[in-house]
Structures are given as C-alpha cells and as structure tokens.
Amino acid sequence: xxxxxxxxxxVRGFLKNSTFPKSYENMFKHDDGRSMTPDEARDALMDELAxxxxxxxxxxxxxNPCQTPGCKGFDYxxxxxxxxxxxxxxx
Numbered sequence: 001x002x003x004x005x006x007x008x009x010x011v012r013g014f015l016k017n018s019t020f021p022k023s024y025e026n027m028f029k030h031d032d033g034r035s036m037t038p039d040e041a042r043d044a045l046m047d048e049l050a051x052x053x054x055x056x057x058x059x060x061x062x063x064n065p066c067q068t069p070g071c072k073g074f075d076y077x078x079x080x081x082x083x084x085x086x087x088x089x090x091x
Contacts, residue, residue: 002089006062006082008055008074011048054078 018024021038028041036044048056053076057063062082064073071085 001086003084004087005084006057006059006068006074008057008062008081010055010078011045012054012078015042015045015049048076052076055081057082 014023020042024036024038024041026035028036028044030036030040055076055078057074061067062071062074064076066073066085068085072083074080074082
C-alpha cells in the first residue's frame with residue numbers, strides 16, 4: 001500500500017503572489033464548467049477566505065466530505081490540506 005494526496009492551493013498565497021488579471025485568466029471555473037472572469041475569480045477567493053478557508057483543493061474529487069474512498073476529508077485550515085488516502089501500489 002502507498003499513500004496518495006491531492007494538491008491544494010493557499011488562497012492567501014495566491015492572492016498575494018499572483019498578478020491580476022493575467023494569473024487569474026482561465027484558471028478558475030464555475031461549477032458548470034464555464035471559466036470565471038478575473039474579477040469573479042478574485043471574488044470567489046475572497047469568499048473562501050471569508051469562510052475561513054485558507055487552503056482550497058485543486059481537484060474536483062477532493063473536498064469535505066471527500067469523494068475518494070478512505071479519505072477523511074479536506075482540511076481548509078492553513079496547516080491542513082488533503083490528509084491523503086491509501087492506494088494500491090502499481091506493479
């Protein structure tokens with residue numbers, strides 16, 4: 001067995017270190033798959049911070065509750081992220 005993890009993003013770090021609007025173009029999507037405008041993306045990130053979410057998952061399979069069997073769920077705190085889950089090793 002091995003352990004797998006999904007990537008996550010520091011919301012505050014992205015807001016601080018990215019250039020607006022160029023870094024925001026085509027990076028974020030609405031739930032229906034449409035790309036967000038840079039203004040919509042920045043607003044969505046600010047909404048995540050308002051919810052106390054310092055980190056957000058970068059996989060649509062990751063969340064809390066998580067869709068991955070064996071995962072206890074994403075931790076949105078600054079020290080958190082994906083706790084990982086057991087997977088079979090490739091042979």
